[in-house]
């Protein structure tokens with residue numbers, strides 16, 4: 001596996017691969033890799049000739065300076081994991097390499113970004129769209145892999161691909177969980193053992209909500225039940241629990257038969273912010 005640290009080196013390599021007719025897979029990450037990331041890399045290796053993994057803790061998508069400062073950074077350990085998973089090239093740029101001057105691009109994804117993560121984290125999706133666009137230009141992937149754990153991010157990137165006519169296939173990969181149901185996340189490393197013991201309640205609340213959807217409880221009753229379950233845990237601060245249409249991401253007030261709904265939440269446990277979701281189908 002080669003490690004590339006400059007945009008110029010990455011561009012030269014991807015141009016060569018394109019000329020040779022190699023199919024390029026891209027897995028963008030912020031590092032502190034876990035099994036969720038590695039499954040994306042393995043999936044990319046299965047379907048592509050070469051796989052680029054980027055590790056870049058992107059400052060422009062953080063609205064909270066402490067969250068950015070405390071984000072786990074483990075580049076050496078990450079590099080060890082990537083070769084065996086099938087990564088061909090690790091792109092590990094500095095902030096100055098990615099942003100030689102302050103980022104000024106402005107994206108507007110309309111109603112898709114005015115809810116949930118977009119509403120709670122001002123500027124977040126502008127930063128995501130900026131860095132993902134740059135990565136798409138530098139890597140010129142045939143396929144780009146993203147996790148469903150970041151459900152709204154997938155919807156935003158899908159819109160970005162369409163709006164800017166990126167010639168690539170977007171692959172949304174299912175959420176990988178710990179044995180107790182907690183969605184794998186780099187931020188899980190920051191949980192204390194007490195917080196880690198409580199954290200599976202997030203998935204339990206989602207499972208309860210899914211069951212209620214299947215029982216045709218009203219959307220507001222689903223929200224209320226989830227909020228009540230999470231409210232029983234003093235260390236959990238719920239930011240939102242939403243029942244959203246899985247395509248438009250807008251809050252659901254009435255079920256449509258056959259509709260897919262995304263049950264999405266964000267919560268802080270002991271000061272660590274986690275997100276999770278389940279997609280359920282209305283009978």
Ligand SMILES: Nc1ncnc2c1ncn2[C@@H]1O[C@H](COP(=O)(O)OP(=O)(O)OP(=O)(O)O)[C@@H](O)[C@H]1O
Nearest residue numbers: 029030031036146147149150175176184185186187
């Ligand atoms: N548990 C998981 N299952 C599947 N994909 C995942 C999982 N966790 C992260 N991903 C995906 O990996 C890519 C990189 O995510 P990122 O590096 O932010 O990791 P993360 O674990 O989501 O970290 P955090 O949520 O703490 O920022 C994203 O497309 C993300 O959706």
Ligand SMILES: CC(C)(CO)[C@@H](O)C(=O)[O-]
Nearest residue numbers: 028029030058128131150
């Ligand atoms: C897609 C991404 C790598 C952009 O920084 C990030 O938002 C993430 O890790 O999900």
Ligand code: BAL
Nearest residue numbers: 030061062124150153
């Ligand atoms: N995977 C989500 C990226 C973020 O929280 O900024």
